[in-house]
Structure formats: structure tokens, C-alpha cells
């Protein structure tokens with residue numbers, strides 16, 4: 001365990017964020033990397049509580065109490081080896097995982113939980129800094145060929161595992177760079193893209209081949225992949241956005257969140273966006289519809305673009321700031337979460353239904369809204385207007401894009417429109433597997449990594465009759 005009674009001596013202290021006035025002027029990461037001393041001190045708070053619920057709550061089953069103990073003792077290399085055993089990309093989860101582990105920390109029952117996510121980040125960054133992460137090239141190749149379609153965290157985790165098992169893995173990606181939503185979606189102020197480049201270089205040196213700017217099912221017939229490869233795995237994400245089909249939806253100035261975020265990430269990368277396609281919040285009254293994490297990323301982006309004001313509205317009621325009986329410990333609770341983007345300004349409002357968009361000369365001018373009760377029923381007489389020049393729709397995602405790849409290959413879909421698989425991640429079409437958001441619906445990076453790892457185990461077993469890859 002960490003220090004005996006460390007939790008009684010040391011209070012939880014999270015890493016600092018850069019001052020708001022400074023960080024809204026750029027797209028660099030908002031958090032300040034904690035010192036080794038800070039991480040050791042925080043790791044000392046882990047109680048080694050016998051039945052570690054943090055480990056249970058972490059989808060990939062990270063050995064949290066064990067590595068906390070090693071960090072406290074200064075055994076960083078051993079801590080890294082343990083972390084590396086369960087997580088392909090701790091430098092990503094260590095930055096952007098919502099940390100269900102911390103909500104299940106036993107110390108959190110009557111005190112503040114251990115800073116698990118930050119300790120994870122400290123370990124992996126120590127490993128990078130001290131040269132512990134070197135390309136690990138498999139000694140033997142099996143001769144089996146696997147095509148991974150999609151280079152988000154699910155596709156990359158699956159490719160990494162299968163490559164380490166000795167298979168020849170080719171990742172096809174329709175974007176010009178790999179990473180999926182990590183690359184084009186999640187803003188740089190949460191995850192700088194050099195973090196992805198650092199990892200993808202290692203994966204490339206280890207033998208994974210990346211083919212970018214190829215939309216399988218459009219630029220390249222999927223049937224060709226089936227002919228050439230022993231297995232095809234679909235890890236194409238779940239990107240079809242939920243729309244708000246109300247009066248005025250056709251007005252200029254209303255955009256889907258991903259169109260806005262992807263363009264912003266491309267601009268940060270230095271790309272020139274054609275004038276007629278630019279979505280910019282500068283000097284605009286911005287309304288983000290949808291109170292979730294994607295909406296919060298839009299709020300942070302709008303602040304950085306110099307919006308005049310930003311309002312984020314949500315249909316559901318404001319959640320409690322504390323756990324309620326519906327979400328007892330150790331469950332991941334539905335509580336009010338305030339992101340770093342929210343801390344940067346703007347206004348948040350709940351229980352609001354947007355009834356119509358109103359414009360002038362084809363351009364959006366305002367929203368007509370109404371207050372709703374806890375059952376989302378309109379409250380008579382509560383109609384009001386919000387002035388807006390730019391609306392971002394962040395209402396979640398329905399299912400994967402079907403046109404092209406999925407239509408061509410024809411795997412069975414589940415009731416929600418995601419690709420259905422058996423317990424071994426194989427779709428209804430032999431040789432075709434699926435993992436990540438394509439299979440489970442829009443989720444979290446840590447779940448995508450888990451699905452990628454599990455699918456890799458099943459693919460390896462399918463090809464070789466048995467697998468020595470870890471099942472988790």
C-alpha cells in the first residue's frame with residue numbers, strides 16, 4: 001500500500017490548470033503536469049483497501065493500488081510495467097478519461113478519492129521521459145494478415161495487440177492522419193496532438209502499417225480487403241449525429257458539433273479552411289445545444305475563438321452536485337460535472353427545450369425556447385428567446401455511418417443501428433469482426449481500448465486456435 005495512514009495525513013490535491021486568462025488565448029493543454037514529488041505524495045493516499053473497487057470500475061482493469069504503491073516507493077519503472085500490462089495508451093486515458101475508478105475509490109466514501117488518473121499520467125510520462133518506451137518488434141511473424149478499418153483508440157489498441165501477437169496488421173483510415181476522434185474531435189486544449197504522433201511513431205516502428213486517406217467502401221471496395229486479408233475488423237466509430245429537426249433548422253449559422261470541432265482541430269494543425277466553409281465563433285453570440293462533454297468541448301473552443309458570449313443549454317434537469325440514492329457508491333454517478341471549459345466562462349442552463357430557430361435573410365438570429373419539467377413536458381407560459389448568431393448542435397450520436405462500408409459488407413446491426421457481434425466480437429459475416437464505438441455506440445476512450453484488446457484476443461484465437469494475448 002501507499003504510506004500507512006497516508007490518507008489521514010495528506011489531502012487530495014489535483015494538478016493545477018493554467019490561469020483562465022492565459023489559456024483561453026491558445027489551444028495548448030490546460031493542465032500543468034504535476035511534479036514527481038506531487039504524484040508520490042498523492043499516491044501515498046491509496047489505502048490498499050483489500051477489495052479495490054477502483055480496479056473493478058476501470059474498464060481495462062488497471063492495477064491501480066499496485067502502481068500507486070510503486071509510485072509512492074519511487075519504483076517508477078515497475079509501476080510502468082504494471083500499467084503497460086493493461087493499457088495501450090495511458091498517456092491518453094491519463095489526460096482525458098472521466099476516471100470512473102475515482103468514483104469507486106473506497107477512500108471516496110467519506111473523503112476525497114485518490115487522484116488515480118493523474119497518477120496514471122505521471123507514470124506514463126515518466127516512462128516516456130526516461131526512455132522506457134521503446135519499439136517492441138515481434139520476434140516471429142505468423143504470416144496472417146489483418147485489416148483494421150479505423151484508427152481511433154479501438155482500432156489502434158486492437159492493431160497493437162495483434163501486431164504483438166506476430167500478425168501482419170494494416171490500419172486503413174479515411175482521414176489524412178490517424179487517431180479518430182482523438183485527432184479530429186477532442187480539442188488540443190484537452191489532448192495535444194503530438195501525444196498521438198509520439199505513440200503512432202512507435203506503433204509504426206513495431207511493424208503496424210498505416211494507410212491514411214482511404215475511405216474503405218468508397219475509395220477501396222471492402223470486398224478487396226476480404227479477399228486479401230485473413231480477418232477484417234471494423235473500428236469505424238459511431239459518428240452519425242442526432243439532429244434537431246425543428247422550424248428554422250435550414251438557416252445559416254447552425255452546425256453539428258463535430259463539424260465545428262473537426263474544423264477547429266484542423267485549423268490548430270495549421271490547415272487553411274476554405275472561406276465559405278469557415279465556422280467561427282469570433283464576436284458571435286453562441287448557443288451550444290446539448291449539455292454533455294461534446295458540448296463542453298464546443299464551449300471551450302468558442303471561448304478560444306473569441307465568442308461574444310456562450311450559452312450551453314440542456315433539455316434535462318440540472319443534476320445534483322452530490323451522489324443521489326439512484327447512484328450509490330461505487331457506481332459512476334450522474335452528477336453535475338464542471339469541465340475546465342465551463343470554468344473559462346459562459347452560462348449553463350438546464351430544463352430547456354428549443355422550439356424553433358428564427359432568422360433574417362436566411363441567417364440565424366434567435367432561438368425560441370420553453371422551460372420543461374422533470375418529465376421534459378413543456379411548462380405553459382415559460383416561452384422565451386435567446387439571441388444567437390451561431391448554434392452548435394451537440395445532441396449526441398445515433399450510430400455508425402452505414403453508407404459505403406457497412407452497406408457493402410452487410411453485417412447484422414443491433415436495435416440501435418450499431419454493428420452486432422457475438423461474444424467473440426465476430427459479426428454475422430464470417431471473417432469480419434468489430435470493436436469500439438461501431439459496435440457499442442458512442443462511448444469513452446477507455447471502453448474503446450478495452451474493446452480493441454478483447455477483439456484482438458478473439459481474432460488471435462480465431463486465427464491460431466488459441467491466444468496468449470491478455471483477455472482484458
Ligand SMILES: Cc1cc2nc3c(=O)[nH]c(=O)nc-3n(C[C@H](O)[C@H](O)[C@H](O)COP(=O)(O)OP(=O)(O)OC[C@H]3O[C@@H](n4cnc5c(N)ncnc54)[C@H](O)[C@@H]3O)c2cc1C
Pocket residue numbers: 096097098149150151152153154155156172173174175179180181182185186190214215216217235236237238261293294297404405435436437438442443444445446448
Ligand atoms: C467531441 C468528443 C469529445 C470526446 N471526449 C472524450 C473524453 O474526453 N474522454 C473520453 O474518454 N471519451 C471522449 N469521447 C468519446 C471517445 O472519443 C470515443 O468513444 C472514442 O474515440 C471511440 O473510439 P473508436 O476507435 O471506436 O472510434 P473513433 O475514435 O470514432 O475512430 C473511428 C475511425 O474510423 C475512421 N473511419 C470511419 N469509417 C471509415 C472507413 N470507411 N474507412 C476508413 N476509415 C474509416 C474514422 O475516420 C475514425 O478515424 C469524446 C467524443 C467526442 C465526439
Ligand code: SF4
Pocket residue numbers: 057058059060061062064093094097098099100101102116117120446
Ligand atoms: S483508464 Fe480511466 S478508469 Fe482506468 S485507471 Fe485510468 S483514469 Fe481510471
